[in-house]
Amino acid sequence: MSIFTTLGHKHLYRIQDTKKLSMGKEVLKFEPNEVFVPVVDPGSSKPIQLNVSIGDLVKEGQVIGTCEKGTPVFAPVSGKIVREETMFHAGLGRNVRHFAIENDKKHQKVEPLEVLDLKASAEQIVERMKESGLSGQGGAGFPTYIKYLGALEKNIDTILINGVECEPFLTTDHEAMLLHKDELIHGIEFMMKAAGAKDAYIVYKKGYPDLDECYKDIESINPSIHVAHVKNVYPAGWERFIVKAVLKRTYDKLPAEAHTIVNNVTTAILLARAMNGEVETHKVITVSGSGVSNPSNVDVPIYTRAVDIVEFLGGYVGESVSVSFGGPMCSRGVMDDKAVILPYYNGLTILPRMTLNTLPCLRCGACTDHCPVGLQPVEIKDAYQAKDSDRMMALTPWHCIGCGLCSYICPSKIDVNDFVKKAKLMTSIKLKQLEAQKKEGKK
Amino acid sequence: MNLAVNPAPYVRSKNSTLKIMLMLLGGLALVWLAAIIYYFIAGNVEDGLFAILNVVICVLTAMVTEILFFLPKTLKEYKENKEKVGNICLYLLKKEINSFGYITGIILALLLPVGMAWWQLVFTTIAAVAICKMLFGGFGYNIFNPAIFGRIFAQICFGSSFNYGHIEGIQEFEVFTGPTVLSNWAGEGWNTLTSFSNVSLFDLFIGNYRGTLGETFSLLIIVIGIAFVVLHVIDWRISCSYLLTCLLSAMLVGAVNGVSDFGTFILAQMLTGGILFGAVFCLTDPVTSPTSPLGKIIYGVFAGFITMLIRFMGSGAEGVAYSILFANMITPLIDMCFKGRTTDKLALKASITGGICTLLILVSCAYMGKVSSATPTYNSVVTEKSASVYNVKVTPFANQTEKDAPYVQIDMDVEVNASAKTVVSVTVNDTGAGGGYGDYFLGVVEEMSEYLGYRQDKGSHLKELSETYVKFEDPIPFATFRALDLQYYSSTNYTEFSKVPDTIKCGATYTVSGYMYGINRVLDYVEGK
Numbered sequence: 001m002s003i004f005t006t007l008g009h010k011h012l013y014r015i016q017d018t019k020k021l022s023m024g025k026e027v028l029k030f031e032p033n034e035v036f037v038p039v040v041d042p043g044s045s046k047p048i049q050l051n052v053s054i055g056d057l058v059k060e061g062q063v064i065g066t067c068e069k070g071t072p073v074f075a076p077v078s079g080k081i082v083r084e085e086t087m088f089h090a091g092l093g094r095n096v097r098h099f100a101i102e103n104d105k106k107h108q109k110v111e112p113l114e115v116l117d118l119k120a121s122a123e124q125i126v127e128r129m130k131e132s133g134l135s136g137q138g139g140a141g142f143p144t145y146i147k148y149l150g151a152l153e154k155n156i157d158t159i160l161i162n163g164v165e166c167e168p169f170l171t172t173d174h175e176a177m178l179l180h181k182d183e184l185i186h187g188i189e190f191m192m193k194a195a196g197a198k199d200a201y202i203v204y205k206k207g208y209p210d211l212d213e214c215y216k217d218i219e220s221i222n223p224s225i226h227v228a229h230v231k232n233v234y235p236a237g238w239e240r241f242i243v244k245a246v247l248k249r250t251y252d253k254l255p256a257e258a259h260t261i262v263n264n265v266t267t268a269i270l271l272a273r274a275m276n277g278e279v280e281t282h283k284v285i286t287v288s289g290s291g292v293s294n295p296s297n298v299d300v301p302i303y304t305r306a307v308d309i310v311e312f313l314g315g316y317v318g319e320s321v322s323v324s325f326g327g328p329m330c331s332r333g334v335m336d337d338k339a340v341i342l343p344y345y346n347g348l349t350i351l352p353r354m355t356l357n358t359l360p361c362l363r364c365g366a367c368t369d370h371c372p373v374g375l376q377p378v379e380i381k382d383a384y385q386a387k388d389s390d391r392m393m394a395l396t397p398w399h400c401i402g403c404g405l406c407s408y409i410c411p412s413k414i415d416v417n418d419f420v421k422k423a424k425l426m427t428s429i430k431l432k433q434l435e436a437q438k439k440e441g442k443k
Numbered sequence: 444m445n446l447a448v449n450p451a452p453y454v455r456s457k458n459s460t461l462k463i464m465l466m467l468l469g470g471l472a473l474v475w476l477a478a479i480i481y482y483f484i485a486g487n488v489e490d491g492l493f494a495i496l497n498v499v500i501c502v503l504t505a506m507v508t509e510i511l512f513f514l515p516k517t518l519k520e521y522k523e524n525k526e527k528v529g530n531i532c533l534y535l536l537k538k539e540i541n542s543f544g545y546i547t548g549i550i551l552a553l554l555l556p557v558g559m560a561w562w563q564l565v566f567t568t569i570a571a572v573a574i575c576k577m578l579f580g581g582f583g584y585n586i587f588n589p590a591i592f593g594r595i596f597a598q599i600c601f602g603s604s605f606n607y608g609h610i611e612g613i614q615e616f617e618v619f620t621g622p623t624v625l626s627n628w629a630g631e632g633w634n635t636l637t638s639f640s641n642v643s644l645f646d647l648f649i650g651n652y653r654g655t656l657g658e659t660f661s662l663l664i665i666v667i668g669i670a671f672v673v674l675h676v677i678d679w680r681i682s683c684s685y686l687l688t689c690l691l692s693a694m695l696v697g698a699v700n701g702v703s704d705f706g707t708f709i710l711a712q713m714l715t716g717g718i719l720f721g722a723v724f725c726l727t728d729p730v731t732s733p734t735s736p737l738g739k740i741i742y743g744v745f746a747g748f749i750t751m752l753i754r755f756m757g758s759g760a761e762g763v764a765y766s767i768l769f770a771n772m773i774t775p776l777i778d779m780c781f782k783g784r785t786t787d788k789l790a791l792k793a794s795i796t797g798g799i800c801t802l803l804i805l806v807s808c809a810y811m812g813k814v815s816s817a818t819p820t821y822n823s824v825v826t827e828k829s830a831s832v833y834n835v836k837v838t839p840f841a842n843q844t845e846k847d848a849p850y851v852q853i854d855m856d857v858e859v860n861a862s863a864k865t866v867v868s869v870t871v872n873d874t875g876a877g878g879g880y881g882d883y884f885l886g887v888v889e890e891m892s893e894y895l896g897y898r899q900d901k902g903s904h905l906k907e908l909s910e911t912y913v914k915f916e917d918p919i920p921f922a923t924f925r926a927l928d929l930q931y932y933s934s935t936n937y938t939e940f941s942k943v944p945d946t947i948k949c950g951a952t953y954t955v956s957g958y959m960y961g962i963n964r965v966l967d968y969v970e971g972k
Binding site for chain 2: 321336353359395399408
């Protein structure tokens with residue numbers, strides 16, 4: 001009901017045109033001379049438990065170390081660990097230690113894991129998700145196995161496979177859906193088994209005839225897998241949006257409350273490979289935007305430096321560009337293009353620097369009108385600028401999903417989303433304190 | 444390579460504040476163009492030139508005022524960093540273009556009538572821009588809509604110049620004076636719709652009558668409003684909730700007072716008094732309206748309610764400007780009331796809004812029941828002065844309060860040709876005291892002239908007409924006429940009057956029918972003898 005509340009989404013301008021830059025092009029293959037493996041836990045930024053040291057020879061897919069929670073870190077190429085280097089980490093936003101592996105380009109692989117087929121139990125599948133280090137490929141890198149832990153008790157009835165890819169420029173999921181249909185279906189079957197779900201939906205946007213053609217016979221291959229469409233809007237790829245659009249269900253915190261699990265298409269494909277014994281060492285990423293000479297999809301080993309990929313594609317266009325890992329809407333631009341591609345990144349957007357003519361806030365309410373979680377970004381911004389913490393708490397900025405739509409839509413070109421994120425940071429600290437006080441009060 | 448680290452997102456909407464404002468300017472310019480065309484066709488060259496000049500004066504004054512406000516800071520910046528500022532004039536102009544003073548100027552000019560002097564316009568614009576906008580911090584920080592503030596400022600300071608088509612210094616046109624269609628109507632009682640001031644419903648719709656410069660062109664404003672909603676220049680919630688509230692109130696008043704022509708009454712209520720102009724151009728000003736969707740609806744409902752409250756119960760019929768100012772005042776309150784997410788507790792919020800609306804409707808019913816609905820009845824006393832001349836004293840509104848009765852007592856001598864039972868001449872001795880009767884007087888002259896076979900276009904040749912046919916011996920006290928104008932009405936060269944109907948369709952006010960009533964009673968008296 002958008003009379004009293006918000007629209008919640010927006011047809012971004014030329015969203016299809018931006019995708020055309022890389023869509024349908026041949027996937028290029030790039031082998032860098034060196035890759036740089038960060039030896040810290042991407043979640044907690046603590047050093048990982050190392051199995052190797054400098055000077056060792058590693059093989060493709062060899063476990064270099066294990067994170068705090070037991071997720072392994074793999075070597076993406078075969079070669080020698082030549083040195084240790086402190087480099088910028090795009091996920092953590094600061095400089096951390098990396099191991100540089102010299103790529104001998106011989107693709108010496110380690111012994112693959114044991115092949116599991118559909119007879120495997122749910123526990124085995126979840127265990128394999130964990131030991132193959134599978135993380136959500138949507139861009140956030142949430143470990144997949146956590147979604148499936150104890151899934152059988154949560155009454156999951158549907159798996160939603162997210163192929164929406166609503167960010168402008170990115171096309172990797174689209175390419176993967178076209179190229180790896182069998183693996184995708186195989187992965188979905190494993191997911192349904194692991195969660196005990198009866199149905200699965202492959203969700204993608206309307207207006208892709210090639211995908212429609214490719215998936216029209218899906219129900220004849222597996223009658224419990226269906227295709228569902230969502231509107232071609234942003235952020236249609238958001239979990240809540242998909243669950244609401246396809247299943248007409250809402251939830252408070254996790255999709256499991258609505259008896260569903262949402263996974264990216266690439267996650268499903270990687271799961272199928274993991275069950276086959278392969279771990280993720282290479283991935284296809286979209287390198288696009290008007291700041292790069294030859295926008296295309298590139299197959300690279302993970303932990304390749306962004307600058308190497310851009311050089312492979314002919315270098316930057318223009319003097320000043322912004323480089324962001326992922327799409328241009330959500331992901332934060334990096335200040336150092338020597339940062340590496342992490343396993344869960346699906347794109348590299350390079351755009352010329354924006355020159356924004358920022359005007360005072362018009363108070364038009366367009367941000368409030370478009371916020372998909374129904375926040376009032378303009379009010380949050382005002383409260384933040386006035387340092388009014390009570391008002392900020394009343395406006396609940398911690399619900400922000402960081403989609404960037406408020407900044408996008410702002411006619412005065414104010415970085416509204418930046419203010420909301422700052423307010424979110426401030427209030428979430430206070431929120432935790434309040435919750436702690438409540439707990440103490442109960443005791 | 445230089446890496447930019449401004450915050451995400453890295454793609455931005457192509458829409459911009461400047462674009463929105465330029466579209467708004469385009470819409471306003473269309474209204475301005477319509478006004479120019481109307482004043483050139485319906486008025487004369489001077490009218491048309493004033494329609495052009497008014498806007499030019501207001502826009503230039505607004506821009507110069509804002510530039511003067513920017514000047515000290517710009518000079519300081521220029522001293523510190525000459526290269527950044529560059530050409531100081533261009534820099535100031537650029538600042539002004541992004542401060543949108545010209546929008547305030549054009550809206551203000553369209554909200555004022557053409558008859559104002561240039562210095563009045565300049566003073567009004569300076570007051571609006573300097574006090575209401577720049578002192579609050581410039582664009583984006585003002586609490587009240589500056590154009591509306593300016594309009595009310597002008598109404599208070601230069602209210603006597605609000606002549607709607609009267610042009611200072613041009614004698615021939617001074618006769619066309621008087622209040623607007625709406626206040627005329629309000630003065631006569633709301634159920635007199637079909638007989639107000641020579642203006643038909645179609646005229647109201649296309650804007651073929653005089654009001655403020657821009658607010659009369661209803662059809663054009665509706666079209667522009669729809670285009671603005673489609674182009675996201677204005678928020679439909681504000682305009683729609685405002686117009687719906689006004690419509691509902693008008694319907695209630697119509698129903699409670701039992702007006703005969705319900706549909707016409709409602710349409711005329713919606714088309715007069717600048718409701719549409721306010722709904723499209725003034726109330727929707729984003730700076731002074733709430734930000735949340737529901738807040739916008741409440742804001743519109745509130746403004747609509749105040750508009751109709753002032754119209755039906757207040758002293759002046761034009762409540763739109765005041766209601767917008769009131770609504771601007773409660774905007775921060777509305778914004779503060781909306782906490783959390785707009786999707787939270789939707790049912791509760793919707794029911795609260797519904798509750799407020801219902802409450803307003805109930806209050807409306809209560810107050811609108813009081814609006815006078817009685818058709819005036821006339822008392823008349825006919826006395827025989829001589830064989831062919833009869834004196835008649837008419838008291839219109841005899842059924843209304845006592846204190847009104849002497850206020851509008853008409854005293855006239857009617858000369859009759861007894862054999863042919865027609866009127867030879869009419870001499871008005873007293874039109875009754877009170878301001879605002881100048882137009883009624885003109886109405887009399889016009890109506891009479893119709894029955895004399897000399898139907899003239901409004902406002903033209905009135906002098907000649909009145910000299911020839913009707914004699915007014917007593918200048919009208921406190922009327923908007925000056926003694927100078929009245930000296931023309933002294934001739935006694937009359938032709939024959941035929942019997943005229945009591946209720947004169949289209950173009951007569953009740954006071955005018957008072958004259959007609961008196962004449963007819965004399966004719967009845969002669970017939971009865």
